[in-house]
Amino acid sequence: MEYDELGKLSPFHLDVIRETVNIGAGNAATALSQLLGSVVTMDVPKAELVSIYELTDRYASPTELVCAVYLRFEGEISGNMLWIMSEETAQELVNILVKKDLGDLLQDQIDQIADSLLVEVGNIVLSSFLNAISTMINCPLPVTVPAIAHDMLGAILDLLAAYYGMTGEVAIISETKLCVANNKNSLGGHVMLLPDPQSLSTLLSKLGVL
Amino acid sequence: MVAKHPVVLTSLGLGSCIGLVIYDDIAKVAGMSHIMLPNNHEDKDVKKLGKYADTAVPKLIEDLIALGALKSRLKAKMAGGAQMFSIPGKNSGSFLAIGERNIETTKKMLEKYGIPLVASDVGGNKGRSVEFYTDNWIMIVKVIGSEVKKL
Numbered sequence: 001m002e003y004d005e006l007g008k009l010s011p012f013h014l015d016v017i018r019e020t021v022n023i024g025a026g027n028a029a030t031a032l033s034q035l036l037g038s039v040v041t042m043d044v045p046k047a048e049l050v051s052i053y054e055l056t057d058r059y060a061s062p063t064e065l066v067c068a069v070y071l072r073f074e075g076e077i078s079g080n081m082l083w084i085m086s087e088e089t090a091q092e093l094v095n096i097l098v099k100k101d102l103g104d105l106l107q108d109q110i111d112q113i114a115d116s117l118l119v120e121v122g123n124i125v126l127s128s129f130l131n132a133i134s135t136m137i138n139c140p141l142p143v144t145v146p147a148i149a150h151d152m153l154g155a156i157l158d159l160l161a162a163y164y165g166m167t168g169e170v171a172i173i174s175e176t177k178l179c180v181a182n183n184k185n186s187l188g189g190h191v192m193l194l195p196d197p198q199s200l201s202t203l204l205s206k207l208g209v210l
Numbered sequence: 211m212v213a214k215h216p217v218v219l220t221s222l223g224l225g226s227c228i229g230l231v232i233y234d235d236i237a238k239v240a241g242m243s244h245i246m247l248p249n250n251h252e253d254k255d256v257k258k259l260g261k262y263a264d265t266a267v268p269k270l271i272e273d274l275i276a277l278g279a280l281k282s283r284l285k286a287k288m289a290g291g292a293q294m295f296s297i298p299g300k301n302s303g304s305f306l307a308i309g310e311r312n313i314e315t316t317k318k319m320l321e322k323y324g325i326p327l328v329a330s331d332v333g334g335n336k337g338r339s340v341e342f343y344t345d346n347w348i349m350i351v352k353v354i355g356s357e358v359k360k361l
Contacts, residue, residue, distance in 0.1 A: 052246070053258065062223030063339055065354055070295045147295035147306075152354060154223015155337020159294050162226050162246040162308055165261060 006197045007049060007170045014047045016209045017174050020133055021045035021193055025176045027132035028125045028191055032178060035124060036096055039181040047174035052161040055171055059190075062154025069122025071146040073130055076139050077199040077206070080163065081126045085189030087150065090118055092187055097121070119148045125178070129191055137206040160194060167197045212241030212273040215344035221290075222339045226309035228263070228290035228316055228332070229340040232270045232325060234279035235347050241270045241277075242342060245290075247308065248315035263312055267319035286325045287349045287361050288316060289340045291332040309333065329361035 022045045033040040056062045067090035069083045085093075094114045102110050123146045134141045149156060164171035173192060180187035195203055204210035213219070215238035221229040224244070233240035243260035250262035259269040275281060291309035313332045320327050331338070331351045339352040349361040 056223050063352075068295075072297075145297050147297045149294050149335070150354075151225070151294065152223040152337040152339065154339075155225035155292065155294060158223060158225035158227050158246075158337070159306075159308075163305060165246045166305075169257060169261075 006164075006168055006172060006200065009049065009172070009200070013204055013209065014049075016204065016207055017172070017193075017195075018045045018047040020136075020203075020207065021047060021174045021176055021191075023136060024129035024132045024193060025178065025191055028129040029178050031124050031128035032121075032180070035121065036093075036180060041179050041181055043177040043179070045174065045176035047172070049170050050173050052165045052169050052171050055161045055173075056154040056157045059157070060153055062152060062157070064153045065150065066153045066156065067118060068149050068151070068156045069119055069126065069146050070149070071123065071126050072144045073141040074144070075141045077137075077141060077195065077203050079193065079195035079199060080160070081129065081143075081194065082156070082160075082192040083122045083125050083189050084153070084156065084192065085187075089187050089189055090114075090150075093121060094118065115148055119146050122146050122148065125189075125191060129193070133193075137203070139206055163194075164197065172197070172200070212239060212270065212277050213344075214239050214277060217344050219342040220340065224290040224338045224340060225292055225294045226290070226312060228288055228309075228312050229338070229342075229349075230266065230270070230286060230288040230316055231340075231342045231349060232267075232274060232284050232286045233342075233344070233347060234274060234283045235285070236283055237278045237280060238344060239274055239277045239279045240342060240344050240347075241274050243267075243270055245312055245316060248311045263315040263319055267316070267323055267325070271323060271325070281324075284325050286320050286327045287329045287342070288327065289331040289338050289349060289351045289361065291316075292334050292336055292338065294335065294337065296335065331359055331361055 029040040175192040219242035228245040243266040259265040291313040341350045351359040
């Protein structure tokens with residue numbers, strides 16, 4: 001199967017990718033749970049093909065402020081990963097993890113500490129996700145250093161639209177939501193696995209369905 | 211898309227992409243393209259020519275002329291082309307820097323077709339929402355955490 005046949009992925013293939021997200025997210029939820037010391041549950045995963053022209057306003061208002069951690073994996077199979085959460089969730093995670101009072105520091109310094117913390121948590125969540133998949137398909141998936149952005153959801157998804165736009169007009173979005181339980185606010189974030197179209201056939205064949 | 215006055219052309223949540231507006235304020239017509247990538251190398255079946263900078267500019271011009279615009283009166287304004295994520299040591303030439311290439315190619319194409327770029331707000335690392343009003347031919351650019359800009 002060639003990459004330009006992304007739009008021709010069968011419902012069965014999408015099911016297999018959904019199950020892969022399930023396994024990756026399960027591992028990510030465990031890692032996040034150990035880090036936070038609370039129960040982390042996950043939603044039923046999704047895997048869908050979305051027109052790149054509809055991507056930016058498909059999931060929520062494109063102007064909603066979110067925090068996103070990004071990393072890229074490049075091995076025999078390559079792709080991008082995103083952890084997207086509301087700005088409130090990001091702030092709450094920082095509050096849970098930073099036990100010390102940062103009141104004496106300048107706002108700039110507090111923001112820097114918060115960002116480096118969120119990048120690290122994102123790194124743990126996304127790497128745990130990939131590790132489970134890597135083990136399952138017996139294929140190393142080396143990752144880049146993660147990066148963070150606080151911006152409009154649309155602007156983050158816009159990058160994905162352009163990315164999948166390089167090879168066609170359809171994006172494959174597979175994701176699930178992690179929810180931190182026992183918290184008065186609903187904490188959670190969407191973990192997205194975004195395989196490169198050129199890698200899909202390798203991924204599916206390693207999963208034994210191609 | 212192109213339209214006659216009165217209209218508000220919007221593009222919400224632009225990241226690396228570019229919101230390009232070309233207009234003729236005498237014929238009172240304007241059009242906006244959401245440019246995602248610089249060049250259309252071999253994608254002949256593309257449904258939206260506005261996707262690529264090199265096909266978006268001639269397509270907008272053609273559609274505006276069909277709507278009554280005069281080519282010599284056309285002017286352009288644009289915003290976008292941010293780099294949303296930076297990874298140390300992996301930036302130049304990588305996909306993450308696609309915004310910069312979108313800006314360059316769009317500017318080159320406007321130059322090639324002789325359309326003056328009268329105002330722009332491009333680059334940086336923040337997403338933008340743009341609204342273009344044919345009442346006053348002004349482009350409003352909104353960035354989270356910053357003052358609204360009027361181009």
